[in-house]
Amino acid sequence: MAGQSGTYAKTLGDLGGVYCDGVAFRAALAERGPETLVYSVAEHRNVGGPGALIIGTSTLLPGRIGEEFAMTRGHLHAKADRAELYYCLSGRGVMLLESLSGESRAVPMAPGDAVHVPGHWVHRSVNVGDEPFVSLFCYPADAGQDYGLIADAGGMAQLVVADGDGGWTTCPNPRHVGYQGANS
Amino acid sequence: MAGQSGTYAKTLGDLGGVYCDGVAFRAALAERGPETLVYSVAEHRNVGGPGALIIGTSTLLPGRIGEEFAMTRGHLHAKADRAELYYCLSGRGVMLLESLSGESRAVPMAPGDAVHVPGHWVHRSVNVGDEPFVSLFCYPADAGQDYGLIADAGGMAQLVVADGDGGWTTCPNPRHVGYQGANS
Numbered sequence: 001m002a003g004q005s006g007t008y009a010k011t012l013g014d015l016g017g018v019y020c021d022g023v024a025f026r027a028a029l030a031e032r033g034p035e036t037l038v039y040s041v042a043e044h045r046n047v048g049g050p051g052a053l054i055i056g057t058s059t060l061l062p063g064r065i066g067e068e069f070a071m072t073r074g075h076l077h078a079k080a081d082r083a084e085l086y087y088c089l090s091g092r093g094v095m096l097l098e099s100l101s102g103e104s105r106a107v108p109m110a111p112g113d114a115v116h117v118p119g120h121w122v123h124r125s126v127n128v129g130d131e132p133f134v135s136l137f138c139y140p141a142d143a144g145q146d147y148g149l150i151a152d153a154g155g156m157a158q159l160v161v162a163d164g165d166g167g168w169t170t171c172p173n174p175r176h177v178g179y180q181g182a183n184s
Numbered sequence: 185m186a187g188q189s190g191t192y193a194k195t196l197g198d199l200g201g202v203y204c205d206g207v208a209f210r211a212a213l214a215e216r217g218p219e220t221l222v223y224s225v226a227e228h229r230n231v232g233g234p235g236a237l238i239i240g241t242s243t244l245l246p247g248r249i250g251e252e253f254a255m256t257r258g259h260l261h262a263k264a265d266r267a268e269l270y271y272c273l274s275g276r277g278v279m280l281l282e283s284l285s286g287e288s289r290a291v292p293m294a295p296g297d298a299v300h301v302p303g304h305w306v307h308r309s310v311n312v313g314d315e316p317f318v319s320l321f322c323y324p325a326d327a328g329q330d331y332g333l334i335a336d337a338g339g340m341a342q343l344v345v346a347d348g349d350g351g352w353t354t355c356p357n358p359r360h361v362g363y364q365g366a367n368s
Contacts, residue, residue: 003300003302044300046267046300046302046303049265049266049267049303049304050234050265051261051263051265051266051267051303051324051327052265052267052302052303053267053268053269053300053322053323053324055269055298055300077235079235081233081234081235081236082233082235083230083233083235083236083237083325084237085237085239085269085322087271087320089296112273114239114320116187116228116230116237116239118187118230118236119230119233119235119236120233136271136298138237138269138322139237140235140237140324141267143235
C-alpha cells in the first residue's frame with residue numbers, strides 16, 4: 001500500500017530554550033556536545049485524504065538537565081482541534097498536558113498505558129525513568145505542529161522535575177507568561 | 185477531561201450471514217446459543233471537532249465456525265477515506281484488508297505489531313489463535329462504519345480458514361460478488 005515513512009532526530013543543539021534552567025542546559029551542551037541525541041521519531045503516513053493518520057513511534061532517551069527530566073519540545077497541533085493517541089511501549093514517562101486557559105495534567109505512563117490527548121491541549125512527553133521512553137502515537141495527518149506557542153509563552157506552565165527522592169514531581173515554570181491565543 | 189466512554193458486545197446471534205459456512209454457523213448457534221459472546225469493544229471519544237479520535241480496545245474471542253476463524257463483522261468507514269490504527273496487545277490475529285477494486289492483504293498480528301489501515305480499505309479482525317485477540321485501535325471520530333457494503337458483496341472476498349496443519353491460510357469466498365461502489 002502507498003505511503004511514506006520517515007524518521008527524524010532531535011539533539012541537544014536543537015533544544016535551546018526548551019529547558020528552564022539555561023545554565024544547566026549550556027553546561028550539558030558543553031559537556032556532551034550539540035549532536036547528542038535526545039529523541040527520535042519514526043513515522044508512517046499514507047497518502048491523501050482528510051481522514052489520513054500519521055502513525056509512529058517516539059523514543060525519548062533518559063537524562064536530566066539540572067532538575068528537569070529529558071523531554072520533547074512539545075506542541076499544540078497547528079489545527080488545534082486535532083487529538084492524538086499515545087501508547088507507552090517501554091520505559092517510564094509523563095505526558096504533560098496543558099490547556100490554553102491554564103489547566104494542567106501530568107499523566108504517568110508505563111508500558112501498556114494509553115493517553116488520549118484531546119484537541120486544544122498542548123502536550124509534551126517527559127522521560128522520568130532510567131531507560132528510553134518509547135511511545136506509539138497516532139494523530140490526524142493534517143494536524144501539524146505549532147511549536148512557537150510554547151516558545152512564545154516562555155515554556156509550558158509546568159516543569160517535570162526530580163523530587164529529590166528518586167521520583168518526579170511538577171512545579172510551576174517561573175518563565176511561563178501564559179499562552180497567547182492559538183489558531184483553530 | 186471531557187469525553188464519553190462506552191462498550192458494546194457482539195454475540196453469535198448478531199453475526200448471522202457473516203460466516204460463509206451457514207450450516208456450521210447454525211450448528212454453533214444451536215449448540216452454544218445466540219447470546220454467546222464473540223467480541224467486545226471498549227472505546228473512548230472526546231467531544232467535539234473534526235480532529236477528534238475514537239480510541240479503544242477490541243477483544244475477539246478464539247473459536248471457529250467450520251473452517252473459518254472467529255472474526256469481526258468488518259467494515260469500510262462510512263467516510264471511506266478515514267484511516268485506522270490497530271496495535272496488537274495480546275493473542276494472535278490477522279487483519280484482513282481489501283480494496284474496493286479487488287486487492288487483498290492478510291496481515292498477521294502478534295503482540296507489539298501495528299497495522300496502519302489506509303482509507304478506502306475494507307477491514308476485519310480475525311482471531312487465529314487459542315486466546316483472546318486484543319487490539320488497541322484509533323481512528324477519526326467522524327469515520328463511521330459501513331457494514332452493508334460487505335453484506336451486499338456476499339462477504340469479504342477472502343476467508344481466513346484453518347490450513348489443516350494447526351495454522352491458517354486464506355481462500356477465496358465463493359459467495360463474494362464484488363464490492364458495489366462506496367461512498368467517499
